[in-house]
Amino acid sequence: MEILGDSLSMLARLDVMVALLIGSVGGVIIGAIPGVGPAIAIAILLPATYALEPLVGLTLLLGIYGSAMFGGAIPAILINTPGTPVNALTTYDGYPMTRAGEPQRALALAFGASFVGGVFSVIVLMLLAPVLAEVAPLFGSREIFLATLLGMILVVLAHRGQYFAAAALLFLGIFLQTIGLESVRYTQRYTFDQSWLTKGVNLIVVVLGLFAISQAFLLLTGKDDTPRPPRLKGGLFAGLREVLRLPKFVLPGAGYGTAMGIIPGVGEFTAQFLSYTTAQRLSKTPERFGKGAPEGLVASESANNAVPAAAMVPLLALGIPGEALTAMMLSVFYVHNVIPGPTLFQTRMDFVLALYLCLLALNVLALVFLIVATRPLLRVVAIPNRFLGMAILILSFVGVYSLRNSATDCAMAAGFGLLGLILKRLNLPIVPIILGMVLGGIMEAKFRTSLARIREPWDWINRPIAGAIFALIVLVILAHLIPALRKRRKA
Amino acid sequence: MATDDPAQPGSGLEPPHHRAEIVFGAAAFGAALVLLALLGRETTWVNGQPLTRQPGFWPAVSIGGMVLFGAAELIRLWLRERRSGGASIGPELVRWVRAGEFVAWFMAYVWLVPQLGYLPVTLIFCAALAWRLGYRSARMIWVALVTGLTVVVVFKSLLKVSIPGGAVYEALPEAARNFMILYL
Numbered sequence: 001m002e003i004l005g006d007s008l009s010m011l012a013r014l015d016v017m018v019a020l021l022i023g024s025v026g027g028v029i030i031g032a033i034p035g036v037g038p039a040i041a042i043a044i045l046l047p048a049t050y051a052l053e054p055l056v057g058l059t060l061l062l063g064i065y066g067s068a069m070f071g072g073a074i075p076a077i078l079i080n081t082p083g084t085p086v087n088a089l090t091t092y093d094g095y096p097m098t099r100a101g102e103p104q105r106a107l108a109l110a111f112g113a114s115f116v117g118g119v120f121s122v123i124v125l126m127l128l129a130p131v132l133a134e135v136a137p138l139f140g141s142r143e144i145f146l147a148t149l150l151g152m153i154l155v156v157l158a159h160r161g162q163y164f165a166a167a168a169l170l171f172l173g174i175f176l177q178t179i180g181l182e183s184v185r186y187t188q189r190y191t192f193d194q195s196w197l198t199k200g201v202n203l204i205v206v207v208l209g210l211f212a213i214s215q216a217f218l219l220l221t222g223k224d225d226t227p228r229p230p231r232l233k234g235g236l237f238a239g240l241r242e243v244l245r246l247p248k249f250v251l252p253g254a255g256y257g258t259a260m261g262i263i264p265g266v267g268e269f270t271a272q273f274l275s276y277t278t279a280q281r282l283s284k285t286p287e288r289f290g291k292g293a294p295e296g297l298v299a300s301e302s303a304n305n306a307v308p309a310a311a312m313v314p315l316l317a318l319g320i321p322g323e324a325l326t327a328m329m330l331s332v333f334y335v336h337n338v339i340p341g342p343t344l345f346q347t348r349m350d351f352v353l354a355l356y357l358c359l360l361a362l363n364v365l366a367l368v369f370l371i372v373a374t375r376p377l378l379r380v381v382a383i384p385n386r387f388l389g390m391a392i393l394i395l396s397f398v399g400v401y402s403l404r405n406s407a408t409d410c411a412m413a414a415g416f417g418l419l420g421l422i423l424k425r426l427n428l429p430i431v432p433i434i435l436g437m438v439l440g441g442i443m444e445a446k447f448r449t450s451l452a453r454i455r456e457p458w459d460w461i462n463r464p465i466a467g468a469i470f471a472l473i474v475l476v477i478l479a480h481l482i483p484a485l486r487k488r489r490k491a
Numbered sequence: 492m493a494t495d496d497p498a499q500p501g502s503g504l505e506p507p508h509h510r511a512e513i514v515f516g517a518a519a520f521g522a523a524l525v526l527l528a529l530l531g532r533e534t535t536w537v538n539g540q541p542l543t544r545q546p547g548f549w550p551a552v553s554i555g556g557m558v559l560f561g562a563a564e565l566i567r568l569w570l571r572e573r574r575s576g577g578a579s580i581g582p583e584l585v586r587w588v589r590a591g592e593f594v595a596w597f598m599a600y601v602w603l604v605p606q607l608g609y610l611p612v613t614l615i616f617c618a619a620l621a622w623r624l625g626y627r628s629a630r631m632i633w634v635a636l637v638t639g640l641t642v643v644v645v646f647k648s649l650l651k652v653s654i655p656g657g658a659v660y661e662a663l664p665e666a667a668r669n670f671m672i673l674y675l
Contacts, residue, residue, distance in 0.1 A: 048646065213597070393593070394600075394617065396597075401604070411598060
């Protein structure tokens with residue numbers, strides 16, 4: 001209780017409250033604009049948050065991260081275009097409901113399910129925090145190395161049908177972080193005698209290029225389109241109450257979201273898929289799924305909104321980001337010399353709990369904002385594509401140039417923007433590059449530290465947690481390999 | 492992200508822009524091979540140290556992974572290409588090249604900000620790019636100008652992000668110069 005009191009007093013400050021409000025409301029608005037999404041917004045705002053206190057900066061970014069999916073449901077339901085990539089499954093049942101004349105009901109169901117998913121995962125994680133505080137210190141260099149390896153394998157396996165491309169892009173990310181002066185013997189690696197490469201490739205430059213500038217190029221080179229969402233009639237409360245009558249679809253979704261969020265590299269897509277297929281099995285009318293089933297809509301929305309809070313667990317407890325957005329947040333921690341990892345849970349539990357309370361509060365703020373402002377929000381859904389591209393380009397400039405006032409950084413970001421454009425056009429994944437950069441750095445450092453205690457290969461896995469993670473790695477690989485081999489044999 | 496893809500990858504119904512994957516795959520694989528060939532030149536070998544402690548170990552692992560999985564992906568794409576074939580990939584390659592125009596816009600913006608100042612260049616950039624994108628009505632040009640002004644005020648005036656004042660600000664009277672350098 002004493003820790004909870006400390007956490008609440010950390011949050012009871014005007015700057016934190018303002019950051020939470022701007023983050024939550026801004027996140028909903030950003031999520032509602034198709035083609036922007038939280039990754040782009042966080043990438044652009046990241047350098048600006050370096051000047052803020054850690055809790056203020058992180059609250060702002062968490063607000064955007066946690067509430068964007070609320071907003072993303074609006075264009076998914078009204079114009080069949082997901083506001084954020086993870087709202088794609090929402091279009092399956094949300095848009096048919098709009099076509100059937102029930103846009104208001106669909107929106108209310110999506111908002112209500114998102115709220116339940118978000119709150120459920122925060123409460124579970126707050127209850128789990130003492131357990132994590134006990135377990136996290138048992139992770140030494142070897143365990144973190146193996147957990148990072150597991151995260152990388154899961155990132156690749158999460159890209160079904162694109163394993164080779166995802167693996168190659170993950171290794172590209174690992175390579176990018178090796179460029180520059182290495183920190184043990186101070187030798188140059190792949191600097192090509194260029195002084196600007198000695199400091200290495202900056203993660204923010206790559207993130208802004210791959211996420212934001214590439215999206216600007218994609219919109220600027222594409223057809224101009226001004227979406228026209230339908231008009232809304234009536235209130236949202238009836239739909240919100242309906243969510244409470246669908247617990248057998250909402251709660252499993254929230255559970256899947258929480259579980260999948262904790263596992264590095266898995267995230268929203270797997271959680272939604274599992275939740276949706278479970279809901280279809282549980283439903284008395286499975287044939288309606290994909291044609292406007294409220295059960296399908298709440299299953300996918302509750303799952304995707306439970307992920308952000310859960311995704312903070314590997315980041316805070318082990319210092320391992322499980323996806324691109326938490327990878328970006330890791331850099332905010334580092335800038336302020338707050339090192340996430342096992343000791344954070346032991347020494348700064350009040351800080352960890354304060355972050356969870358922020359996540360809880362942002363769900364409430366996002367829901368209240370949507371109840372009040374869904375109608376005016378339809379205007380941002382209708383921003384023309386190319387105009388949006390222009391806006392993203394000038395915002396990207398702020399993000400890159402304010403880092404070091406370097407035109408070279410901007411040129412590099414533009415180069416990564418072109419690469420991102422090509423990857424997006426080809427439906428190839430970008431996230432493995434970012435995770436390769438972040439996890440690759442952690443992996444190299446932990447590998448080197450571990451080597452001091454390794455005499456023979458067995459030493460890597462002869463401790464209980466290291467052995468368990470290794471067993472998990474083998475299981476995960478076999479679980480993917482065996483069905484694939486069976487399928488091939490049948491074919 | 493909005494998508495205009497009628498078919499999912501691996502469905503055998505890839506539109507031309509998915510088929511352009513083979514061009515990208517071949518270029519990426521070629522780049523990985525070049526990096527591998529440069530491993531000895533671009534990393535240092537420390538005598539008396541085991542392989543795992545060499546500075547070049549992690550670059551070697553990462554480039555090795557790029558080559559291995561890049562080759563596997565290329566073979567997969569080549570087999571798919573032989574199986575399904577299809578329409579020309581030219582229009583997709585043209586779109587990649589067309590994005591180069593906006594790289595030039597972006598770099599011109601980057602180059603001009605330290606010369607003419609953040610606010611003036613942002614306003615000119617927004618209006619000019621809006622015009623180039625086909626928004627010719629006075630209303631849309633105004634909207635573009637207000638967008639530019641809002642970005643400058645939010646980030647430079649309020650959030651105080653580090654963007655230096657323009658060289659031309661030096662020609663202004665002292666009070667105006669200080670204000671412009673600090674806030675605009």
